[in-house]
Amino acid sequence: MTASSFELFRDSLSNLDKVAPRKDSQMVQSINEVLVELRNTGDITRESLARFVKVFPDTVPLIATTGGLGQEQLKNQLRFKFNTTAWLSLAKKSPSDLIDFLDTEFDVVNQLKRELTKEWTYSDVLVERHLWSKKQGASSVGRGRKIEDEVEKIAKELGLPYAMRTRFKGRANETAPCDLAIPGGMDEAQIVIGMKGFNSTGSKLTDAVVEVEKMASVRLPNQYVFAVIDGIGWLSRQSDLRRIFALWETKQIDGVYTLRHMERLREDIKNAAHRLNLL
Structure with missing residues (x-):
């Protein structure tokens, strides 16, 4: 590699994240806005979730939180995989590819199923907030x-x-x-x-x-x-x-x-x- 090849160096950057699939309190707080529509999709699968985000593309960040991704991390992951941070466009144009990626890497289908069926208490929310804050530091x-x-x-x-x-x-x-x-x-x-x-x-x-x-x-x-x-x-x-x-x-x-x-x-x-x- 020559000293002038900045683009080659940039393109050699790797994804350092090994984010363990997990739940997120922000998802619980935000899901009320789309809870009815999500449950109306029936069984949560990659296919049904792809159809859902195509209709409701602005819910992608909420769905991503079930895999442990904050909005900034979501952008970085999408940029790395799709060379864009525009989840709205991806959800509308390539919903299956988007959901396949999020599920393969972060297990969002199984995580979302668990969160939709769980009866949440305030103590659950506090525990999740604590785990979320510790996860960020540990990951870094x-x-x-x-x-x-x-x-x-x-x-x-x-x-x-x-x-x-x-x-x-x-x-x-x-x-x-x-x-x-x-x-x-x-x-x-x-x-x-x-x-x-x-x-x-x-x-x-x-x-x-x-x-x-x-x-x-x-x-x-x-x-x-x-x-x-x-x-x-x-x-x-x-x-x-x-x-x-x-x-x-x-x-x-x-x-x-x-x-x-x-x-x-x-x-x-x-x-x-x-x-x-x-x-």
Whole structure:
């Protein structure tokens, strides 16, 4: 991959979500508006649900919540699968494809059946709110750990000592954060890696860019800086993604990768370690 191929890099982003199918209190609160129509469809199947969303396309976000997807996550999933966030258009033009995807990935048919037949109490709603809030944080941590696990595996396979989630010292004794430092943090760091995986969007993506830019700005000439970026959340913040990619294009960092590029990252770490006499 050449340094000018931003589009190829963007297209290599992967879906980091492994969202377990679950119920959602917002669905319970909102379903009253469409409850009669849903029950009038009879047995909930992929086919009947496809017919339903074609008639009521604005209910797609409600249906998606039964699979554990908030509206922002729904947009990202649709963009990743269909290259559009327009659920209204998808529901009208391709309802079967839309429901097949949501059911295959998030089990919405079975989840919706359970929610329609359950007698909900306020305690159920409170429990669901609590689970929903915890799920968001756990999912975010899980996405980041997925990347960390792959990069840490490379360091272990190469037999390189390392420190995780630390800082390193660079020019003028300035420090910057990094997610992995070889052979250690602060003064020891010779190879540093930032790992930023997001399936949702928000200011945290810009914060991640600032961290990588800080790594680039304080690095010493004999230090190697790599960045591993992944997750479909970046598709909604392509200007931020371009900022990181530009650091590689202008040789301010030594490489940028997604999870699809782990073999290339392995070779680049190995070569850098040889040059630094770490191997």
